Amino acid sequence: MLQSLVHVCLAGISAGMFIWLVASGLTLVFGVLRVLNFAHGSFYMLGAYLCFAVLKAMGGNFWLGLLLGPLVVSMVGYVMERYLLRLVYHLELPYQLLLTFAMVLIFDDLVKMIWGAGSIGSPAVPGLSGSVSIAGREFPVYNLFIIAVGPLVALGLYGLLEKTWWGRIVRASASDREMALSIGVNVPLLYSGVFMFGAWLSAVGGALAVPYVGLLTTGMGEAIIISAFIVVVIGGLGSLKGAFLGSLIVGLLSSFGTRFMPMLDMFLTFGLMAAVLLWRPQGFFAEG
Amino acid sequence: MNQYWKYFLMLGCLGALVGIGFVSGPFVLYLATRIMILCIFALGYNLLLGRTGLLSFGHAAFFAIGAYGLAITSIHISAHPLLGILIGVTAAALLSLCIGFFCVRHTEIYFAMLTLAFGMMVFALIWNLRSITGGDDGLYGISRTAISLGIVNIPIRKDYQFYYFVLLFFVASVFLIHRIYSSPFGLALAGIRENHIRAEFAGLSVKAYRLGVFTVSGAFAGLAGSLSALLESNVAPFSAHWSHSAEPVLVSLIGGLQTFSGPLVGSIVFVALREVLQRFTYNWMFWFGVLLLAIIIGFRGGIVGSISDAFRKYSRP
Numbered sequence: 001m002l003q004s005l006v007h008v009c010l011a012g013i014s015a016g017m018f019i020w021l022v023a024s025g026l027t028l029v030f031g032v033l034r035v036l037n038f039a040h041g042s043f044y045m046l047g048a049y050l051c052f053a054v055l056k057a058m059g060g061n062f063w064l065g066l067l068l069g070p071l072v073v074s075m076v077g078y079v080m081e082r083y084l085l086r087l088v089y090h091l092e093l094p095y096q097l098l099l100t101f102a103m104v105l106i107f108d109d110l111v112k113m114i115w116g117a118g119s120i121g122s123p124a125v126p127g128l129s130g131s132v133s134i135a136g137r138e139f140p141v142y143n144l145f146i147i148a149v150g151p152l153v154a155l156g157l158y159g160l161l162e163k164t165w166w167g168r169i170v171r172a173s174a175s176d177r178e179m180a181l182s183i184g185v186n187v188p189l190l191y192s193g194v195f196m197f198g199a200w201l202s203a204v205g206g207a208l209a210v211p212y213v214g215l216l217t218t219g220m221g222e223a224i225i226i227s228a229f230i231v232v233v234i235g236g237l238g239s240l241k242g243a244f245l246g247s248l249i250v251g252l253l254s255s256f257g258t259r260f261m262p263m264l265d266m267f268l269t270f271g272l273m274a275a276v277l278l279w280r281p282q283g284f285f286a287e288g
Numbered sequence: 289m290n291q292y293w294k295y296f297l298m299l300g301c302l303g304a305l306v307g308i309g310f311v312s313g314p315f316v317l318y319l320a321t322r323i324m325i326l327c328i329f330a331l332g333y334n335l336l337l338g339r340t341g342l343l344s345f346g347h348a349a350f351f352a353i354g355a356y357g358l359a360i361t362s363i364h365i366s367a368h369p370l371l372g373i374l375i376g377v378t379a380a381a382l383l384s385l386c387i388g389f390f391c392v393r394h395t396e397i398y399f400a401m402l403t404l405a406f407g408m409m410v411f412a413l414i415w416n417l418r419s420i421t422g423g424d425d426g427l428y429g430i431s432r433t434a435i436s437l438g439i440v441n442i443p444i445r446k447d448y449q450f451y452y453f454v455l456l457f458f459v460a461s462v463f464l465i466h467r468i469y470s471s472p473f474g475l476a477l478a479g480i481r482e483n484h485i486r487a488e489f490a491g492l493s494v495k496a497y498r499l500g501v502f503t504v505s506g507a508f509a510g511l512a513g514s515l516s517a518l519l520e521s522n523v524a525p526f527s528a529h530w531s532h533s534a535e536p537v538l539v540s541l542i543g544g545l546q547t548f549s550g551p552l553v554g555s556i557v558f559v560a561l562r563e564v565l566q567r568f569t570y571n572w573m574f575w576f577g578v579l580l581l582a583i584i585i586g587f588r589g590g591i592v593g594s595i596s597d598a599f600r601k602y603s604r605p
Binding site: 036084087088091092093094095097098099101102103104105106108109110112113222226229230233237263264266267270271273274277278281 | 343400530531537576585
């Protein structure tokens with residue numbers, strides 16, 4: 001029993017770390033740009049497929065894919081922010097949400113056109129392929145690696161936002177756009193930068209998911225964006241700390257749910273989201 | 289456009305709709321029936337989105353409850369279509385009343401997220417309660433038995449018969465929603481969309497109005513769901529998935545959010561365009577995405593809005 005508990009926990013945490021990589025970008029973009037981006041899951045999917053493509057073309061080097069795939073995706077993010085999103089900042093919410101939803105349709109079908117509609121398999125990573133024995137049962141090394149990456153990204157983000165000059169500018173623009181503009185911050189450029197960074201984070205998640213999920217499908221973006229929505233709602237829209245803890249909660253909830261009550265798993269997760277929205281719309285972990 | 293033209297136009301459309309039932313083959317009848325069902329869904333939905341300014345991702349759930357209500361009634365209780373529709377619509381209205389009660393506490397993004405959460409809870413229930421809903425298989429074998437009204441039996445099994453059956457509901461819904469638009473209730477909704485704080489100061493109970501319109505649009509979604517269950521003779525769980533809620537949004541947006549007739553035009557264009565695109569390409573979603581971008585960036589009035597703008601410019605030189 002203890003064995004299986006430990007393993008359910010580990011599986012939940014590693015699943016939560018993928019959601020965290022998507023949710024961190026989502027909540028960062030919302031915090032600064034005030035746009036909830038449906039297409040953020042598509043960046044995850046694009047990151048995965050591009051990593052896979054690089055991997056195929058360059059003779060199976062996963063690390064090269066992890067480096068190049070997300071870079072390309074952040075370029076895509078730049079184009080989307082600069083030439084589309086920028087046109088709708090002044091519009092009402094439905095238009096903004098629907099614009100990003102249109103991008104989901106476009107990205108999904110683009111991936112289908114390029115790589116085909118079926119699922120494609122993915123290879124193991126050299127160096128991280130084996131498994132270790134934890135509490136008397138085998139656990140993949142790669143999942144341990146993921147569990148380490150999540151908190152590292154969180155630490156990096158914290159350092160970047162709280163300790164650097166760039167982070168101060170970003171936080172200033174998030175809290176008062178007009179004031180930031182008037183003291184000479186190039187806010188449009190900053191928006192592009194934040195959006196690209198968010199897209200990059202999500203794509204890194206996608207690229208890391210290539211060896212983890214084993215199969216790439218065009219539905220993977222939509223699946224994770226809903227989890228990421230739940231996470232940012234639970235953590236409070238715009239709060240990174242909340243998103244990290246929320247990812248852990250949703251990851252653990254779904255792994256315990258599938259293990260112990262598979263019938264109620266999805267219902268409980270969305271129920272939690274609704275409950276948080278009703279009683280603490282600013283999020284569980286938001287300050288104040 | 290003066291009043292008489294409007295009446296002529298309406299009579300012409302009605303005549304054309306009746307005519308289609310006489311002359312068309314099964315494929316056109318099927319498409320026309322689907323368009324009318326989508327119209328009912330979208331018209332009801334646009335009361336909420338276009339008129340009140342609330343974006344819901346949960347209406348697929350009400351659509352599905354209408355469909356499942358009819359399916360379960362017809363399988364377990366009685367195959368009388370009117371009873372099934374009545375139960376489907378009532379269930380959808382009650383559910384939207386309950387869900388709406390919580391959702392209208394928020395607006396904007398929180399409202400959208402709440403409707404998403406509640407809608408997906410319904411989806412989760414439909415997906416997992418296999419013994420009642422058939423799980424991922426859905427329910428099938430729903431028959432279109434004749435409507436028995438005491439002494440007469442009206443058959444709706446054949447395509448053209450069912451077409452007229454749906455036409456009746458379609459005309460009734462259009463009339464009803466048109467009445468709602470021009471009623472004090474409908475005008476108050478537009479006031480709430482434009483400035484909800486001022487509406488509150490004017491003494492309107494904004495939450496009650498929002499709940500009211502949420503329930504009404506949920507009931508119309510349920511009606512559309514029931515009719516589509518009869519049309520397809522099966523129901524699938526993915527009709528409750530949030531992505532299905534995007535359909536009435538797209539339709540309203542294509543036609544024009546701020547207009548009454550937008551969803552009507554939008555439904556025709558949506559279904560026809562999808563049929564055409566599917567002939568030429570597997571990637572019709574891509575083209576819909578591009579169309580949606582074009583509308584959001586360039587033609588926010590949609591088809592109806594853009595045309596009536598052009599008309600106004602032309603008639604007033």
